[in-house]
Amino acid sequence: MKLNCRHFTLTLVLATLTPLSQLPAAEKDGKAEKGGKVVWTDATDPTIPSDFKLQGEYAGYNFGAQVIALGKSTFQAVLYPGGLPGAGWDGKQKILLDGKNDGGNGIFTAAAAGKKYLAQKPEEFSATSTNPPHGHKAATGTISGDTFTVKIEGGEAISLKKTTRVSPSMGAKPSAGAIVLFDGTGKTEWKGGRVDEKTKLLNTDGADILTLKKFNNYTMHVEFLLPYRPDARGQGRGNSGFYQVDHYEVQILDSFGLDGKNNETGGVYTKAEPKLNMCLSPLVWQAYDVEFTNAVADETGKKIKNARMTLKLNGVLIHDNLEITGKTGGSRNDPEGTPGPIKLQGHGNPLQFRNIWIVEKK
Numbered sequence: 001m002k003l004n005c006r007h008f009t010l011t012l013v014l015a016t017l018t019p020l021s022q023l024p025a026a027e028k029d030g031k032a033e034k035g036g037k038v039v040w041t042d043a044t045d046p047t048i049p050s051d052f053k054l055q056g057e058y059a060g061y062n063f064g065a066q067v068i069a070l071g072k073s074t075f076q077a078v079l080y081p082g083g084l085p086g087a088g089w090d091g092k093q094k095i096l097l098d099g100k101n102d103g104g105n106g107i108f109t110a111a112a113a114g115k116k117y118l119a120q121k122p123e124e125f126s127a128t129s130t131n132p133p134h135g136h137k138a139a140t141g142t143i144s145g146d147t148f149t150v151k152i153e154g155g156e157a158i159s160l161k162k163t164t165r166v167s168p169s170m171g172a173k174p175s176a177g178a179i180v181l182f183d184g185t186g187k188t189e190w191k192g193g194r195v196d197e198k199t200k201l202l203n204t205d206g207a208d209i210l211t212l213k214k215f216n217n218y219t220m221h222v223e224f225l226l227p228y229r230p231d232a233r234g235q236g237r238g239n240s241g242f243y244q245v246d247h248y249e250v251q252i253l254d255s256f257g258l259d260g261k262n263n264e265t266g267g268v269y270t271k272a273e274p275k276l277n278m279c280l281s282p283l284v285w286q287a288y289d290v291e292f293t294n295a296v297a298d299e300t301g302k303k304i305k306n307a308r309m310t311l312k313l314n315g316v317l318i319h320d321n322l323e324i325t326g327k328t329g330g331s332r333n334d335p336e337g338t339p340g341p342i343k344l345q346g347h348g349n350p351l352q353f354r355n356i357w358i359v360e361k362k
Contacts, residue, residue: 013329014328016071024132025221028039031325035237036244037107038114038229038231038232039201039225039232039349039350040052040227040228040229040283041225041283041350041352042283043172043228043283043322044050044249045054046229048323049069049073049230050101050104051069051071051073051075051101051133051230052069052228052230052283053104053189053261054067054069054099054101054106055067055068055069055075055164055230055281055282056162056164056281056284056299057083057084057151057162057164057165057211057219057280057281058140058148058161058162058163059083059087059149059160059161059163060158060159060160061158061163061270062081062082062083063077063079063080063081063082063083063150063158063160064080064082064083064084064088064089064136064159064160065077065079065080065084065150065256066078066080066084066085066256066281067099067106067143067148067226067257067328068127068256068257069230070122070230071122071230071231072122072231073100073101074098074099074100074101074123075098075099075100075101075106075108075122075140076096076097076098076099076111076122076125076126076127076257077096077097077098077099077125077148077331078095078096078128078257079097079139079150079152080094080268081095081096081135081264083094083281084165084274085276085277085278086278086315086316088167091276092135093133093134093135094128094133094134094135095133095135095137095139095152096110096111096126096127096128096131096132096133096136096138096339097109097110097111097140097141097150098110098111098112098122098141098359099122099141099143099200099283101312102243103233104324105114105139105142105143106141106142106143106144106145106148106159108117108139108140108141108143110138110139110140110153111132111136113131113132114131115131115278116131117129117131117170117259118258119233120233125233126362127257127259128258128259129259129261132192137152137153137333137350138153139151139152139153139154139298142216142334143331144160146161147159147160147161147162148160148161148162148317152280154235156310164280164284165280165284165314166285167285167287167314167315168288168315169221169287169312169315170285171223171355172221172287172289172355174221174261174357174359175219175357175359176181176359177354177356177359178357178358178359179357179358179360180209180356181356181357181358181360182202182341182353182354182356183355183356184354185200185359186283187202187209189211189212189213189249190202190209190211190212190267191209191210191212192204192207192208192209192293193205193207193344196352199352200354201225201352201353201354202344202352202353202354203351203352203353204240204265204344204345204346204349204350204351204352204353204354205346205348205350206207206346206347206348206349206350207346208340208343208344208345208347209343209346210246210306210342210343210344211341211342211343212341213339213341214339214340215245215339215340215341215342215358216245216294216339216360216362217292217293217294217360217361217362218291218292218358218359218360218361219287219289219290219291219292219359219361220288220290220292220342220357220358220359221287221289221355221356221357221358222242222287222288222344222353222354222356223285223286223287223288223352223353223354223355223356224240224242224252224285224286224287224288224352224353225283225284225285225286225351225353225354226253226254226282226283226284226286226351227251227254227282227283227349227350227351228254228282228283229254229282229349232254234362235253237253237254237255238252238253238282238349238351239252239253239348240252240253240261240344240345240346240349240351241269241330241343241344241345241347241348242288242290242342242343242344243246243290243330243331243344243345244290244294244307244309244342245292245294245307245330245338245339245341245342246325246331246332246340246342246343247295247307247327247328247332247336247340248268248271248307248309248328249268249269249270249276249328249329249330249331249345250266250267250268250290250309250311251264251265251266251267251269251342252261252265252345252351253265253279254279254282255277255279255306256279256280256281256282257277258277258279259277260273260277260279261273263277264277264279265277265278265313266278266279266311266313266318267317268309268319268322268324268328269328269329270325270328270329271324271325271328272319272321272322272324274313274318275317275318275319275320276312276316276318278313278314278316278318279313280314284305285354286313287314287315288309288311288312288313289311289312290307290308290309290312291309291311292309293307293308293309293361294307294336294339295307295324295337296335297335297336297337297338297357302338303334303336303337304322304327305336305337306324306325307323307324307336307346308321308322308323308324309321309322309324310322330345344357
């Protein structure tokens, strides 16, 4: 499907990240390397590797790039003709480059063919399930400071500047009649979770948290922050979920720069892929805005109508009145068509949330 990306808008600003506090050591998941850590939740943490400064999004005239940190000073860059996803990319062509951190600068060369999607070893890793991807060309590049200079075979050098995109709904105030589920002042609406005293953020600490109240039909806003886990791959990389009525999981995962599968951010787990992968890089705030209509059951409890959902990720429509044909894994046992809580999945990862509110519909 060709995407008309001219209608997708996100604000581009110079790369700045919101300071966050580091979780206590006991709350880190994964196996730590000798003398180091494998997960960070604070962009200002002095122990964060210098690779973190190189990863992220870069944009310039008619081109975009997403640089994925793979741990141990290695990267893969995905180049997008036309601009970044949701901001000009044609939805088809991609170019892959392999990179390394050389004294704080990024050095990139053309990625070899035959790599595997999400392979653990950086030299075998591909950010695209089709390798080489459609439109791939040989390219080289360097990152110095906030500038990514790329030279594609047969073309002139392209200069891309590092950017942090901000969802147009970021910081949205609760609509009229909204129930404020979390605003940093406490977690009285939730079972489980922890409010960090310093940051005033809602933390999963790796365990599920659920609203005390049950819901049926609604619109909802939630903002989330993915941890930085450069050595992890696939479902081990910041895995969480945003469950509608604790029946239907919208995936939360560090799937920055990937294809956008149904088990990656924006996907309805095992059911539907997002129209576009709008996942931003780890430790950048992101926002889901959802309009949800629950399934309907008759007086005998038999489902007669499927649930439906319209969903935006970072301001871009990724599901349009999607019909959800059944429950997803990890949901409650009650039958479809019954009201249920909102669940924010922990799944062993330190996810952070803020500015959560919901408006019930009749």
